[in-house]
Amino acid sequence: MSILEVVNVSRDVSWLPWAVQYFFLIGLSVACFVMSLGLAFDRGDRTFARRALVGALACGLVAPVALLADLHQPGRFWRFYATPNLHSWMAWGAFFIPAYVGGLLVYAWAVLRPDLAAAGAQSDHMLARLQRIVALGGRPVPRLATAAAVVTLIAAALILLYTGMETMVVRARPFWNTPFLPLQFAATAFTGAAGLVLLIGRLDGERNAAADTAAARWMAGALTITIALGLAWFALGALGLERTHAQALASVAGHRAWQVTALWAGAATVLPLLLVAWRPAGWTWLAALLGLHAAWMFRWTVFIGGQTVPKTGAGLYVYQLPLGHDGLLGIAGTLGLWLFCYLLITTVVPARPDRRSSLVSA
Amino acid sequence: MPDTRRDFLRSLGAVTVGAATAAPVSAGSARAAPAAAAPSAALADAGPHRFAMVVDVGKCIGCQACTVSCIFENAVPEDSFRTIVSTYEVVEDGRAGMAMLPRLCNHCADAPCIPVCPVGATFQQPNGTVVVDADRCVGCAYCVQACPYDARFVNHLTQTADKCTFCAHRVTAGLLPACVESCVGGARVFGDLADPESAVSRLVAKGDAKVLKPELGTRPHVFYLGLDDRLAGKVEGQPTLWRPSAEQHT
Numbered sequence: 001m002s003i004l005e006v007v008n009v010s011r012d013v014s015w016l017p018w019a020v021q022y023f024f025l026i027g028l029s030v031a032c033f034v035m036s037l038g039l040a041f042d043r044g045d046r047t048f049a050r051r052a053l054v055g056a057l058a059c060g061l062v063a064p065v066a067l068l069a070d071l072h073q074p075g076r077f078w079r080f081y082a083t084p085n086l087h088s089w090m091a092w093g094a095f096f097i098p099a100y101v102g103g104l105l106v107y108a109w110a111v112l113r114p115d116l117a118a119a120g121a122q123s124d125h126m127l128a129r130l131q132r133i134v135a136l137g138g139r140p141v142p143r144l145a146t147a148a149a150v151v152t153l154i155a156a157a158l159i160l161l162y163t164g165m166e167t168m169v170v171r172a173r174p175f176w177n178t179p180f181l182p183l184q185f186a187a188t189a190f191t192g193a194a195g196l197v198l199l200i201g202r203l204d205g206e207r208n209a210a211a212d213t214a215a216a217r218w219m220a221g222a223l224t225i226t227i228a229l230g231l232a233w234f235a236l237g238a239l240g241l242e243r244t245h246a247q248a249l250a251s252v253a254g255h256r257a258w259q260v261t262a263l264w265a266g267a268a269t270v271l272p273l274l275l276v277a278w279r280p281a282g283w284t285w286l287a288a289l290l291g292l293h294a295a296w297m298f299r300w301t302v303f304i305g306g307q308t309v310p311k312t313g314a315g316l317y318v319y320q321l322p323l324g325h326d327g328l329l330g331i332a333g334t335l336g337l338w339l340f341c342y343l344l345i346t347t348v349v350p351a352r353p354d355r356r357s358s359l360v361s362a
Numbered sequence: 363m364p365d366t367r368r369d370f371l372r373s374l375g376a377v378t379v380g381a382a383t384a385a386p387v388s389a390g391s392a393r394a395a396p397a398a399a400a401p402s403a404a405l406a407d408a409g410p411h412r413f414a415m416v417v418d419v420g421k422c423i424g425c426q427a428c429t430v431s432c433i434f435e436n437a438v439p440e441d442s443f444r445t446i447v448s449t450y451e452v453v454e455d456g457r458a459g460m461a462m463l464p465r466l467c468n469h470c471a472d473a474p475c476i477p478v479c480p481v482g483a484t485f486q487q488p489n490g491t492v493v494v495d496a497d498r499c500v501g502c503a504y505c506v507q508a509c510p511y512d513a514r515f516v517n518h519l520t521q522t523a524d525k526c527t528f529c530a531h532r533v534t535a536g537l538l539p540a541c542v543e544s545c546v547g548g549a550r551v552f553g554d555l556a557d558p559e560s561a562v563s564r565l566v567a568k569g570d571a572k573v574l575k576p577e578l579g580t581r582p583h584v585f586y587l588g589l590d591d592r593l594a595g596k597v598e599g600q601p602t603l604w605r606p607s608a609e610q611h612t
Contacts, residue, residue, distance in 0.1 A: 003592065003599030007424070007449040009465070012441075014503035014516045072501025072521040079481040079500055090504050091480035171578060172474060172510035251596070311512040312465065312574070313448070315601025 005314040013307045013319055016326050018070035021334040023163060023299045025063035026097075027189030028196055028292075030156040032056035033104055035193060035218060039111040040149035048197060048211035051204065053108055054349065055196040058341040060104050064097055066334050069325075089166040096158045103152030110145035112349055114138050119350040131348060160186050167302070174248035175306045180233045187226040188298040191272070194219035195291020198284045204346075212284055216276040219291050223273040226294070230269070251309050255316055261301055268294040411489040412555040413469065413528055414583040415542070416565045421549035422462035424449045428541035428550065435529060435540035439519045444526040445541050450599065452590075463593050464550065466541070467492060467513040467526035468574060468582030475505035475514060484523065490555075490583055491530055496522045510575050511582075528552065555583070 035052035038044030068074045080094035117138020120131030132138075164182020171177045197215045201208065236242045237249030252258035272290035275283050308317045321327045424447050432438060432445045445466035452461050473492050476484050483498040484505050494505075499522035506514045506523060517524035529539035537543070542550045553562035562585075565571060571585035575595050592598075 001452065001454040001592075003461075003597060004451040004453070005448070005597060005599050005601055006451055006460075007426075007447065009443050009446045009448070009512060011506075011512050011515055014506040070502075072503065072516050073499065076481075076498075076500045079483075079498060083481050083498065085477070085479055085482040087477040088480040088504065090478065090502060094480065166504075169478070170507050172508055176507075247596075307507075310596065311510055312596055313512070313601075314597050314599040 003314070008310075008313040010313075010317050011310070013304060013317075015303050015307060016070055016330065017300075017304065017321070017328075018066050018326075018330050018334075020296070020299045020303050021066040021331060022063050022070060023185070023303070024192070024296050025059040025066060025334070025338070026159060026163065027185060027295065027299075028193050029056045029059035029063055029104070030100070030159050031186075031189040031193030032059065032196060033107075033152060033156050034190075035197060035214075036111075037149055037153070040107065040145045045208075045210045045214045047201075047206070047208045048214040051197045051200040051211060052193070053111070054342070054345055055193065055200055056104060057108055057345050058338055059196070060101050061341045062334060062338045064101065065337060066330075067097070069330060089162050089169060093159075093162045093166060096155060096162055100152060100155035100159050103148055103155050107145065107148035107152045109134070110141050110148050114140050115350055116348070127347065131350075134348065160189070171244075172311055173306055173309070174244045174251060175309055176302065177244050178233060178248065180229050181302070184226065184229050184233075184298065187222050187229060188295045190222035191219055191226060191269075192292050192295025194222060195272070195288045195293075195295070198288035199292065200342075202285055202288065203342075216279065216287070219287065220273060220276045223269050223276075223291075223294070226298075227269050227273070230265070252305075257316070258305070261305065265297065265301065268297055410556050412583070413489050413491055413533070414553065414555045414562050414566070414585065415466070415469075415528070415539075416551040416553075416562045416571060416585045416587060417464050418549045418551070418565075418587040419462055419464070420588040421547040422447060422464055422545075423547050424460065424462040425546050427544045427546055428464060431540040431544035432526070432529075435532070436527075437519075438524070439517055442515050442517065442524065444513075444524070448593075448597075450593065450597065461590060461593060462549075463586075463589070464541075465511065465513065465574075466584060467509075467528075468511055468580065468584045469526075469528065471581035471583065472579060474508040474510060474578075474580060478504045478508045480504065487530075491528050492525070493527050493530060494523045494525060496520055499523050510578050510580065 032052040032055035036049045036056055038046065038049040039053060068077055071077060077094075080091060084091040084094065086092065113135050116131045117135035120128045120133075120135055120138075122128060161182065164185045167176045167185075168179060168181045169177070194215045197218075198212060201211055201215070233245060234249070237245035240246045268290065272287050272294060275287040275290065304319060308319050310317055323329065325333070426447055429443060429446050433443070436444060438444055445464060448463040448465055450461040450463070452459050469486075469490055469492050471490070473484075473486060475492065476486060479485075480502060481498055481500055483495045483500070484492065485495070486492050501516060501521050501523065503516050503523065506516060509525075514523055514525045516522070529537070529541075532539060539550075539552050542552045551561050551565060553560035555563055555566065557563060558567075565587065566585055571587055572589040572591075572594060573582040573585060574589075575582075577595075586594075
């Protein structure tokens with residue numbers, strides 16, 4: 001028996017590339033924040049942690065903008081707070097996001113305050129004056145740093161939880177309806193974050209083998225977990241061990257575009273893993289970009305690719321990336337805003353503090 | 363009580379109905395049509411109703427009159443549909459035949475679109491109709507993702523979630539939903555499940571009515587008579603020959 005679908009509805013993608021950008025940036029921010037915790041607890045490589053904090057701040061500030069832009073009625077965002085439906089993970093996210101970003105800013109201020117004060121004391125230029133103002137005296141506040149780190153860590157965990165659950169609970173999409181998804185979001189976020197820290201290191205211009213090694217370790221660990229999760233997901237579907245996973249795999253397995261995507265995803269995880277394991281000359285640039293690519297591509301595949309799978313019809317919906325604000329321009333705009341935030345942060349926050357500001361000994 | 367277009371015709375007379383269906387009827391004009399309102403007044407009163415639809419796929423000829431009347435009645439923008447008749451060519455044992463499957467919001471008793479809405483803009487009326495408060499909707503499209511029937515979309519004109527409402531404005535005015543009224547074959551039957559004497563109650567009570575994707579436990583209130591199980595879920599077939607353009611019109 002064969003069925004030819006002659007007429008059916010074709011639905012547009014309704015979670016736009018803005019959503020991909022949001023999930024990408026908030027994941028990077030959370031993972032970078034976790035990598036930066038050495039600043040509060042005086043552990044690990046400090047340069048690595050500082051670069052991670054810069055990444056967390058830049059991504060954390062831009063992510064909510066991308067999320068707001070994904071709303072078709074962004075001016076009504078206040079309704080998330082005025083009339084929340086607490087049965088919805090998305091409603092909870094509206095509370096977790098400001099908690100996380102607010103906590104991140106307090107944490108960053110607490111751990112960077114001595115460095116800002118030291119940099120501000122070196123001259124009387126406008127930037128130095130600004131640094132002194134931001135430092136508010138510069139006295140180390142280790143208790144505040146520790147408290148902010150703990151609170152923000154809880155908020156960061158809630159961000160990872162809600163972003164994963166928000167997508168996972170959608171039973172209408174077998175491709176999303178898997179408990180692996182929150183873990184995959186987290187693992188790929190750490191992969192991308194490690195790549196971002198490597199990239200910031202290159203943009204920073206200061207060679208620091210210890211910082212790069214720390215990033216490589218994070219990336220290797222995250223990629224290994226990503227591969228393990230991917231194989232487990234595939235096995236559940238391919239062996240028919242679980243119905244939803246089998247449905248998800250069956251809905252895409254027969255399509256050439258998805259077969260290419262699978263190969264692409266495999267290469268996007270294996271190549272950076274090989275790079276950070278062997279570390280040939282010039283590995284950092286490539287590993288940085290591949291790590292970021294892996295995190296972004298995973299979200300693009302899940303959100304945009306997932307929405308091209310019809311819930312009732314045959315085949316796949318056609319998606320072409322629009323060039324306007326709902327597509328390429330939105331992606332480029334997000335990148336531009338990130339670059340602005342990065343430049344702003346790295347202008348105010350001294351890249352190479354002259355002294356090791358110890359929060360613990362103060 | 364008239365639950366189908368045929369009943370409607372019988373009770374009103376062909377001349378009156380011809381006038382009502384010859385031109386697109388706006389919500390405003392529908393509300394102002396007292397003659398048409400009277401026959402379905404039982405559905406419009408405030409009593410405890412549970413609205414539902416029964417679709418006899420054997421009577422559907424795939425003319426898409428329901429699709430078009432819905433678009434005109436509800437000002438559905440180009441490239442979007444609140445209802446459509448999915449049409450399939452089924453070849454079995456060397457014989458080819460056409461299968462029709464009118465699709466619309468299933469107004470589920472356990473609607474997955476309701477709990478996900480972050481601002482409570484989607485809700486179920488006491489009569490079971492699932493509706494969207496467009497003034498409250500933030501356009502997050504979470505409900506679009508959660509609907510297992512692809513019955514929701516973001517309206518390009520209003521930038522809010524959109525879906526079938528069982529033509530609530532018409533039912534309130536004592537009229538049948540536009541798709542029911544325009545159905546040439548009388549395939550769509552609309553009525554009140556809370557009324558055991560209604561046509562939908564009698565059809566559902568026969569026991570051979572099916573719903574789409576029953577395994578999800580959403581308890582749809584659009585029932586199908588003569589539904590092939592192979593069309594009840596995600597249809598495994600060759601993709602469609604025709605699709606509307608993906609261009610957005612603002």
